[in-house]
Amino acid sequence: MWRWIFGLVILLSLGGGGWWLVRNPQVLGADAASKKEAPTPTVTVELQDLEESLGASGEVRPSESTMVKSEVSGVVKVLNVAAGDYVKKNDLLLAIDPKELDSQLEAQKLAIRSIELRRDKCQRDWERNTALWDKKLLSGEDLNNSKTDLDMALNELEIQKANVKNIEQQLSKLKIHAPHDGIVLDLDAQIGAVIVGANSFSAGTVLMEIADMTRKKATINLNEIDVMKVHAGLPVEATFDSIPGLKLEGQITFVSPSAGNKSGQAANNSNVRTFPVTVNFDQNDDRIRAGITATIKIPLAKAIQVPALPIASVFGEEGTDKRYVFLQTTPDTFERRGITTGINNYECVEIKDGLREGDIVASERPKSLPAEPKKKNNDDWNP
Helix, strand or coil, X not given: CHHHHHHHHHHHHHHHHHHXXXXXXXXXXXXXXXXXXXXXXXXXXXXXXXXXXXXXXXEEEEEEEEEEECCCCEEEEEECCCCCCEECCCCEEEEECCHHHHHHHHHHHHHHHHHHHHXXXXXXXXXXXXXXXXXXXXXXXXXXXXXXHHHHHHHHHHHHHHHHHHHHHHHHCCEEECCCCEEEECCCCCCCCEECCCECCECCCEEEEEEEEEEEEEEEEXXXXXXXXXXXXXXXXXXXXXXXXXXXXXXXXXXXXXXXXXXXCECCCCCCCEEEEEEEECCCCCCCCCCCEEEEXXXXXXXXXXXXXXXXXXXXXXXXXXXXXXXXXXXXXXXXXXXXEEEECCCEEEEEECCCCCCEEECCCCCCCCCCCCCCCHHHCCC
């Protein structure tokens, strides 16, 4: 009895489940639909205007600037300028107290007077001894000694006179004048400060910088690949984050023939190698101050209304310069197609051969195709 009832329950359950599946046929294909691959994303070849350029940032500096130093050590007595002042060539910037040199000069003049007195005495002794020698009343040794004394006095007199000239030259350098027109920057000199003169033994104290801000330049650093694309005379455009809307034109004036590291010093064991490139601006704007950052754009090539694709949809064989795409032949099939590329703007690349406007290609490798060689990415893209 119970067995018959249990079998009847099972039969009714199976029948109800089957009836529900018949009423909901979409469930039968749900699992199969979930396993169906998503369609391969595609892009279309379109006509575009492309411009290939290089970009880098650099610090703006005046084209002409001079670090002002003194050739004479001493104490600053007069200071005629303040930071930011505009000066003209030969304007008096500062003066050093002459007291110490005046004292040295006076001492040298007294020393010269003493030596002149000794010279006169040696001259009289030499003349007297010569007369005695002629009368054979003096030995040859005594005569020679008197001549030596006279020569030594004359020699010492010349040395002291040279010292006087040196002190007088130093006195003439106590007043420091502007080397050229410009603005006073980085003023370190102060009245009463002791400064060290620049000479063969010392670099000397930097008193200030005189910068001609009517002409400006910037130095950028390019890697060893990009530096091969530029040369002196190429036009550039400069923009400034701190001055929105301002754009200046200029040109490259110098490309370093040797590499340096990131700090701009001579290349050493660092793995980072960059080449300093100097850019001069043809225009000027008073808002641009020394030290602000300029973003430099160097146009290299331009193409108008050419077939183009996003770089991500173009593939390359590792270790070669071959480029290819996956061309859509039917809504569900793709074939590999070799292409020739032109210039790029790091987002899109010109298609010179192999495709035409309107062609559709995969923006990633279709999963239905076998694995291909490694794809070039934007970081190592170098058509």
